[in-house]
Amino acid sequence: xxxxxxxxxxxxxxxxxxxxxxxxxxxxxxxxxxxxxxxxxxxxxxxxxxxxxxxxxxxxxxxxxxxxxxxxxxxxxxxxxxxxxxxxxxxxxxxxxxxxxxxxxxxxxxxxxx
Amino acid sequence: xxxxxxxxxxxxxxxxxxxxxxxxxxxxxxxxxxxxxxxxxxxxxxxxxxxxxxxxxxxxxxxxxxxxxxxxxxxxxxxxxxxxxxxxxxxxxxxxxxxxxxxxxxxxxxxxx
Numbered sequence: 001x002x003x004x005x006x007x008x009x010x011x012x013x014x015x016x017x018x019x020x021x022x023x024x025x026x027x028x029x030x031x032x033x034x035x036x037x038x039x040x041x042x043x044x045x046x047x048x049x050x051x052x053x054x055x056x057x058x059x060x061x062x063x064x065x066x067x068x069x070x071x072x073x074x075x076x077x078x079x080x081x082x083x084x085x086x087x088x089x090x091x092x093x094x095x096x097x098x099x100x101x102x103x104x105x106x107x108x109x110x111x112x113x114x
Numbered sequence: 115x116x117x118x119x120x121x122x123x124x125x126x127x128x129x130x131x132x133x134x135x136x137x138x139x140x141x142x143x144x145x146x147x148x149x150x151x152x153x154x155x156x157x158x159x160x161x162x163x164x165x166x167x168x169x170x171x172x173x174x175x176x177x178x179x180x181x182x183x184x185x186x187x188x189x190x191x192x193x194x195x196x197x198x199x200x201x202x203x204x205x206x207x208x209x210x211x212x213x214x215x216x217x218x219x220x221x222x223x224x225x226x227x
Contacts (some may be wrong), residue, residue, distance in 0.1 A: 004156070032214045043118070043204055043218035044157070089157065099145035099164035099210045101172070104157040 002027040004092050006105025014113050019080055021108045023090035024072040032095040033073050034102070035064060038087045047088075048075070051095075077110075085112045116140055118219035120205050126225045129195060135222045137188040137205030143217075145210035146188040148180060151202040151221070163188060164210040195226045 003026040013019045025033075031052035036044035050057045050064045050073065057064050061080075066073040073092075077084055087109050091102040118139045127133050139146065148160040162170035163182040177199075179191040188205055202223050206216040 034214070034216070036218075041220070043120075043206075043220045046215065046217065049215065091157075093214070095214045097211060099147075099162050099169055099208065100214065101147060101159035101162050101170055102157075102216060103159070106154075106156045 002030055002092055002094075002103040004090060004103050004105040006090050006108060008108060009106065010109045010111070012111040012113055013080055015080055015082060017080055019077045019084070019110055021075045021088055021090070021110070022072060023074070023092075023105050024070075025092040025103075026071070027092070027094070028068075028071065029094045030092040032093050032100075033064070033066060034091050035062075035075050036089045036091065036104075038089065038107075040086075044089060080112050082112050082114060085110060118205060118207055118217055120203075120219040120222050122222060123220065124223045124225075126227060127192070127195065128227055129197070131195075132191070132193040134192065135190040135203055135205075135224075137190075137219055139186055139188075139205075139207035139217075139219075141207055141217060143207040143209055144185045145208045146182060146185075147206040147208075147216065148188065148190055149204040149206065149218075151204055157204065161190075192224075195224075197226050200224055200226045 034049035038044045063076040090105045093100045145164045150158045161180045181189040202221040204221045205219045208216045
């Protein structure tokens, strides 16, 4: 089955700086890679995703890159703000057109220092 | 109500009790999922339902019993749980045809005493 490793487990950055979270996956058949943000007391919220037919996707201050050969993908947050503080999870799955469960990384606690 | 809702939000139960968690999605999706979130561990997929049929059961102990009466509702029936079952139980939904873009509810925080 799929195995997803996520690093770092905790990341502290100054407000305004950039943050990068990295994940690797084991199953070369995986083709869908979402990123979730989880705030205290809430469920995970989908913030961006990427499919294996593209190498990069951007949405305002958030971008995700995918390297299929190396089997790793990364989340980039620029111009960080206090509201970006949360736990971020990467995930991977083979999206075959049915209902497919996600395999998650262990999460990164992102702390934005004022 | 919009999105995915879960009730109750918090539950404390003894090891001999029987309780049920409820999930409802208002997104018109036809696939629903149960995940378990424990401290220091990744979210673990428990069950997957597509078009009201169970399509995946990830070696979950029989003390957890899912039920999907229709595409909008999902239940998790609990009986004779163990303290190590204490966790946040999350429900999610998606369109079965696309098999992705899962949307999560707020979760039920379960404590087994």
